[in-house]
């Protein structure tokens with residue numbers, strides 16, 4: 001590992017050390033957003049890791065951003081509340097106009113503005129994104145948005161939100177992927193938007209949104225009208241690799257904790273870790289996490305070269321989410337009853353890491369991608 005990368009990891013660990021596991025436990029119990037932690041990560045510049053230097057960011061590559069998120073999760077913290085800014089701003093960076101980038105990116109980099117919400121999922125459409133029913137109708141110098149979204153995270157903690165909406169009705173487009181557009185919604189000035197929090201399994205600030213004629217200025221359209229689906233897909237490889245890095249961090253957290261526990265916990269007059277029945281699942285989970293980590297590195301390095309990386313990004317996400325879940329289960333088993341006790345943090349992280357088999361993309365959809373696009377099997381839906 002390069003010296004610079006090790007320095008970066010050390011810096012992240014230092015920030016995380018200021019927020020010990022008690023902090024996360026308390027937030028989890030109160031279902032409160034980690035304002036202080038996200039603020040500290042932002043202040044240190046890490047949330048602007050992927051923003052180019054000319055716009056005030058750190059101008060780092062995807063592997064560096066992966067190292068940041070992995071370290072956060074390995075420490076027992078949860079990068080989930082903070083990670084979105086890293087990849088959400090990518091849509092603006094890649095497809096926004098120069099004016100939009102100059103206006104927003106430096107403020108996002110400095111922390112003056114938060115762009116942490118990305119509204120795609122809808123109650124009816126679910127995984128079938130091209131079936132979304134939220135519409136944006138052109139009205140003079142505005143678009144008028146109507147529709148519903150579900151499980152949209154960090155809306156109350158954002159100033160800006162990226163929104164996917166249909167600008168041309170499904171019946172009028174040749175291909176389903178056409179006629180969708182991406183907007184930058186200013187949440188500080190969004191009359192007609194109702195935000196209703198949803199309580200979920202882990203401490204994740206997620207919401208149901210109702211748009212009743214929300215007016216979005218024309219100038220907040222990102223890129224070209226009708227091309228939004230392509231823009232969203234474009235950002236998905238980076239998002240998958242970053243989330244996979246978090247899963248690797250989770251996996252390492254579980255293995256670190258469970259290994260330490262197996263060495264110190266004595267039952268029948270000897271450490272439980274002396275039993276191969278305890279050792280082998282840990283060794284197997286370790287192997288899975290290490291293998292997933294290699295795929296994350298491969299995907300990130302292809303992405304950085306601008307090479308096609310759809311297969312690797314999907315595989316990294318699949319393998320890392322499965323490896324972290326395997327490690328989570330092994331950690332609970334190793335801790336026994338204490339694995340269910342909030343004071344030991346394993347149960348909290350167990351709930352947190354479970355999300356990544358479902359969001360931002362579920363395992364089945366990744367398998368379907370691999371089957372169709374890598375193995376050339378017939379399209380199933």
Ligand SMILES: Cc1cc2nc3c(=O)[nH]c(=O)nc-3n(C[C@H](O)[C@H](O)[C@H](O)COP(=O)(O)OP(=O)(O)OC[C@H]3O[C@@H](n4cnc5c(N)ncnc54)[C@H](O)[C@@H]3O)c2cc1C
Pocket residue numbers: 117118119120121122125126127128150151152153154200204206355358359360361362363364365368381
């Ligand atoms: C805590 C949390 C935070 C979230 N944050 C956001 C956010 O910020 N922004 C956002 O836009 N979304 C967000 N989501 C939504 C998330 O991306 C979706 O829940 C996820 O994509 C799955 O969609 P769905 O829930 O509608 O499941 P469904 O589409 O109803 O699918 C249910 C199950 O069926 C499977 N399935 C469906 N179709 C097929 C098929 N053809 N073949 C095989 N299996 C299939 C799926 O894989 C899944 O396992 C969040 C969700 C959660 C729980």
